[in-house]
Amino acid sequence: MHATFLPSVQGVLARCSSSELVLLCVLALLVWYLLILIYRLTLHPLSRYPGRLSERLTDWPLVFSCIRGNRHIKQLLAHEKYGPIVRDGPNSLSFRSPQALKAIYGAGAHVKKGAWYLTLDISAGAPSVQMVIDQQQHAQRRRVMAPAFSEKALRDAEPLIGATARKLCGKLTSDVLAGCETGEWSRGVDLQQWIAYYGYDFISDLAFGRSLELLELEEHRFVPGTLRSASQFLYYVGYLPFAALVRPLMGTSVQDHFPGQSARDSLRYTNLANSRLAERIEREKRRKEGGGGGDDDSGEGAERKDTFHYLLNSKDPMTGREFTVEELQADTSLLIAAGSDGVTLAVCALLFYALQQPLILHTLATEIREAFATPDEIRTPKLNSLRYLHACIEESLRLAPPKPGSLPRIVLPGGTEIEGQHIPAGTTVGVSHYVIHRNADIFPEPSMFRPERWIVGGDGEGGVSAEQLAAQKRAFCPFGIGPMNCIGRNTAYLAIKLALAHLLWQFDVRVDGNLTGGGGKDLEEGRRDETEYQMYDWIIGFPNGPMVQIRSRV
Numbered sequence: 001m002h003a004t005f006l007p008s009v010q011g012v013l014a015r016c017s018s019s020e021l022v023l024l025c026v027l028a029l030l031v032w033y034l035l036i037l038i039y040r041l042t043l044h045p046l047s048r049y050p051g052r053l054s055e056r057l058t059d060w061p062l063v064f065s066c067i068r069g070n071r072h073i074k075q076l077l078a079h080e081k082y083g084p085i086v087r088d089g090p091n092s093l094s095f096r097s098p099q100a101l102k103a104i105y106g107a108g109a110h111v112k113k114g115a116w117y118l119t120l121d122i123s124a125g126a127p128s129v130q131m132v133i134d135q136q137q138h139a140q141r142r143r144v145m146a147p148a149f150s151e152k153a154l155r156d157a158e159p160l161i162g163a164t165a166r167k168l169c170g171k172l173t174s175d176v177l178a179g180c181e182t183g184e185w186s187r188g189v190d191l192q193q194w195i196a197y198y199g200y201d202f203i204s205d206l207a208f209g210r211s212l213e214l215l216e217l218e219e220h221r222f223v224p225g226t227l228r229s230a231s232q233f234l235y236y237v238g239y240l241p242f243a244a245l246v247r248p249l250m251g252t253s254v255q256d257h258f259p260g261q262s263a264r265d266s267l268r269y270t271n272l273a274n275s276r277l278a279e280r281i282e283r284e285k286r287r288k289e290g291g292g293g294g295d296d297d298s299g300e301g302a303e304r305k306d307t308f309h310y311l312l313n314s315k316d317p318m319t320g321r322e323f324t325v326e327e328l329q330a331d332t333s334l335l336i337a338a339g340s341d342g343v344t345l346a347v348c349a350l351l352f353y354a355l356q357q358p359l360i361l362h363t364l365a366t367e368i369r370e371a372f373a374t375p376d377e378i379r380t381p382k383l384n385s386l387r388y389l390h391a392c393i394e395e396s397l398r399l400a401p402p403k404p405g406s407l408p409r410i411v412l413p414g415g416t417e418i419e420g421q422h423i424p425a426g427t428t429v430g431v432s433h434y435v436i437h438r439n440a441d442i443f444p445e446p447s448m449f450r451p452e453r454w455i456v457g458g459d460g461e462g463g464v465s466a467e468q469l470a471a472q473k474r475a476f477c478p479f480g481i482g483p484m485n486c487i488g489r490n491t492a493y494l495a496i497k498l499a500l501a502h503l504l505w506q507f508d509v510r511v512d513g514n515l516t517g518g519g520g521k522d523l524e525e526g527r528r529d530e531t532e533y534q535m536y537d538w539i540i541g542f543p544n545g546p547m548v549q550i551r552s553r554v
């Protein structure tokens with residue numbers, strides 16, 4: 001039969017015109033694709049898990065959510081509808097429990113990072129630490145980075161970050177309060193923009209030894225918008241079903257011709273970061289040659305103990321390996337992106353929620369003002385002893401985790417066990433921080449901003465038991481968990497605390513008209529709660545507002 005079938009097919013094809021041949025090919029492709037779709041719904045190993053039909057069939061809904069910035073919202077709605085395990089892609093499962101969090105991201109998890117990571121920071125010429133998928137290579141890279149995030153490095157960073165926080169208050173006084181009498185409220189101001197200037201200035205000061213000067217220079221204030229748009233591009237492009245074909249073109253001049261402004265912005269940002277880094281390397285060279293480092297804070301020729309200083313002088317204690325220039329480029333670029341917007345979001349979300357509950361704002365401001373007699377006193381360790389401030393930050397990071405969507409992991413050969421289910425090799429698995437932080441079994445009344453849920457019992461209403469706090473901590477993961485978590489976690493807490501302590505010490509803050517930044521009745525499902533701070537998830541959650549008025553207390 002085989003022998004007679006082939007010649008007859010050949011005969012039919014030989015009689016076809018070229019346009020009929022094209023039509024036949026298209027038809028064959030359609031049938032092939034249809035069979036794949038049917039397979040995904042029926043015989044595929046994940047077919048028994050519930051989820052939206054469109055997501056069980058193709059990866060395109062994920063790409064569109066990444067473009068629209070609503071992936072975390074879609075994930076929450078899906079879990080609310082389908083339960084604890086959701087199939088959110090043909091080959092992908094989403095979870096929302098602390099057990100799954102540990103099984104997927106904890107030490108020893110039988111997974112590796114997904115290929116999505118390969119697209120991040122790609123223009124820098126080498127992979128950043130976050131892009132390294134191989135677990136051993138990643139651990140080695142972390143060891144080289146570790147001194148830059150040690151306790152000593154954090155102590156050295158504190159005066160630098162504190163100086164930026166004071167500069168923020170100084171600029172708010174000179175620019176926003178200009179023309180106001182003492183005690184008079186300012187005009188309305190978008191706090192998110194100012195905190196973003198702070199976020200970029202403090203982190204670039206640490207990473208490049210010289211800030212990007214957004215607080216000082218209006219012409220530099222294009223940076224947050226550029227990075228927002230670059231993030232949006234990198235987020236979706238990494239999830240394109242043909243991402244592997246696009247990747248080699250990124251970081252080359254071809255990227256200028258990708259559709260949309262965001263691809264060009266991505267390249268523009270990388271070039272800016274690379275030129276700042278080149279300057280810093282040059283200054284370090286001159287300093288070592290005895291010619292002085294130029295404009296660093298600690299005096300001509302003195303060693304400036306910023307993050308870069310540590311990165312440049314770091315070695316892997318096990319192998320003696322140092323950073324290459326390309327790796328430094330990639331990692332400093334990553335530091336700016338990872339550090340700035342996360343801190344901005346945490347500060348703004350906290351104020352957005354506290355402004356809606358005057359008692360919380362009052363308690364927080366009182367704690368700060370009573371602890372420090374002057375802004376010069378705002379320092380650790382006392383700063384770290386402010387219990388209510390810390391609780392408010394935890395609650396802000398819970399409700400508005402700066403990386404709200406799932407961080408993709410791929411199950412390794414042999415499969416793995418998650419929540420009692422055998423998950424086959426090759427499956428993408430993840431836990432969205434936004435979703436697990438709203439798991440009502442762990443956080444009762446999850447959409448309420450309640451700092452007391454982070455304080456054990458005793459004074460004040462609403463404190464929790466030690467057991468409840470421990471259960472919450474197992475589910476609390478704004479910085480990720482495990483060996484690939486955020487290495488800048490302590491720097492982030494310090495920067496958030498310094499910004500809030502200086503701001504609330506110096507100024508009273510109130511809402512300007514309507515509280516901008518929340519949901520709206522005319523928005524999509526999941527964004528209609530006006531009291532919830534809205535994030536647009538483009539790798540990092542980007543917010544708008546709140547619009548506030550300030551007045552000086554001193």
Ligand code: HEM
Nearest residue numbers: 129130338339342343402403478479480486487488491492
């Ligand atoms: C509130 C602020 C921040 C949050 C919530 C946050 C969160 C995270 C998370 C969830 C990851 C893991 C990402 C992934 O697997 O894709 C991460 C990675 C990272 N973060 Fe942060 N971050 C914050 C601030 C910072 C700051 C201030 C720095 C630097 C000073 C920093 C540096 C890094 C670096 C270098 C990585 C990559 C680590 C690795 O791959 O080993 N982050 N961050």
